[in-house]
Amino acid sequence: MRFKRLWAIFNTRNREFFRDREAFGWNFLFPFLIILGFGVIFKGDYLSPFKVGVFPVPHTVSVAQSIDNLPDSFTAFKAIAWVGVENRIHGVEKLKHHKIDLLVEAGTQPVRYWVSDSSPSGAIVERLLKEALAPPDSGDRFEKKDIQGLQIRYIDWLFPGILGMNMMFSALYGVGWVVVRYRKNGVLKRLKATPLTAFEYLSAQLLSRIFLLMFTLVVVWLGCNLILDFKIYGCLTNLFVVFLAGSACMTALGLVIASRGTSEEFANGILNFICWPMMFLSEVWFSIEGAPAWLKTSAKIFPLTHVLTAARKVMNEGQGLLAVMPELGILATMTLTFLLVGAALFSWNK
């Protein structure tokens, strides 16, 4: 292996990335906009998961003025968003289409409401309403305890997910799709005609993508942190190590996808097939804590799951490198496996 050749390809790939201004801009703008958007939506509070419609509520009247027939314990519940509806027909339509979970007629005593039997959220809100209207004699059956110590905002929990997701898309498309395009248009064939070896080429691609991912990550991090002031309980160096391991693993997976094929459409399909389940099952957006065991086990085949688990341990729980060693070990094993498979399958022109 000649370092001179590896360095030449490493530099070329970086130059291409920085000079492709549209892609370059989007790589920063995409995660930044998502994080900023969610930061604004969830700032200091959480989004109400339940929606209750109230009718008749004309446009000129606020919903709050129309729900005086409901108990305060129900109307003050923060998890409920109130939706004013002009009449019952519109309200029932919204209920049928799951746009609201429960529909209440304003001013009625006893309270008249509609709920869809096919809506799980509807059943919960109905239960909340019934218990607010006729509270059971609770006595000493329970005792509320406050959470002690760290309380993590949703945006703090989401932040590593968005960074990881951006890393995943950038690594898989930036390597997988680009190399397939190079193979299709003959750039790889031209490189094959030189003394450059496949190992040197793949190593240069891997290192370049890791460098670009980490560079993007740092810039996005600094930009978002300035605006949203994330709470990071762990050590930044440890977090850097976690994301570095994640970048290497994700890029190596990209090299497996890029190892063969000349169809960008097919590569695109494969990338989507991998990216979408990985995005949802790796807990980018929401936890799958309550999901069936087999689903939680399946999620572990994705490198992003381990990246985010480790990143959240460091960021949200303040844990050290020792605590994330299992995830780092899995990522290192996956990286090595992907690299070996990618190198074994790699073809310059097939």
Place this chain on the structure above:
Amino acid sequence: MRATDCADPLMEIIDVEKHYKRLRAVDGVSLAIWRGSCFGLLGPNGAGKTTLIEVIEDIIAPTAGTILYKGERRAAQFRQEVGIMFQQTALLSFLTVAETLETFSRLYDTTEPVARLMKRCHLGEVKNQLNDKISGGQKQRLLLALALLNRPELVFLDEPSTGLDPQARRNLWEIIKSVKSQGRTIVLTTHYMEEAEKLCDDIAIMDQGRIIARGAPQDLIRTHCKRATLSVPKDQFPQKIDIRHGFCRERGNRIQIRTENVNAVVGQLLSNGVDMRGVNVKTPTLEDVFLKLTGRSLRE
């Protein structure tokens, strides 16, 4: 010609085959490429030229056969010593002409200075332009420069002038001639007869995966197309002449005489008082050889 016939071959291709499922793209080709020669590979589209040349270049693996470079199987050093200009190649995006050459120069152990190469290939004016902003002729010259970057002993040029205008094509030929004058070995595939005749010392004609003729351009013409065609205006053609060394036929307002002995026919016409200013003589070309051997024109 068998590879073993050559005194000092740079490359020997022995019984090479390349199959794609049922298609025999290259079907038992054997040939030798002489050191310092310009070897031309001619054939219609689909004849197997590009497949054969890419097998020789070690870009694709043969199904069967042996390929020797300097008498041995090709090793890593082969890539250091050959330069390749492919028929269709995209260049790295977002790089300038100079950066492209500098990047590729780092992939070789020994290279021509980039500035000198750019001057030689007339790329100085566009050295700071991005690869996708240069013209077709400039792109071909850049691809040729990439093929010459490592001072190769052997240069492969796969249809180097396809798609170029006549001026750009002639510019490219001049550069190729200068490479040839340095004693480097060139392997050239082309659709253009004029290109083959001007540049090649040795030609192989390929059809349906096989080499069907091989030799120097003039030897091929002499061997396969002996007859020249003289065309005389009908009103100048003597009524009672018996052309002893050729066959006559009427074509519109001219009489065509096909002959192997042009001098004898010209002498006979002169002795019968024919004004030679109206007589055209068409000597056979490689195109005629090709047409005769394959039944197709070169660009079909």
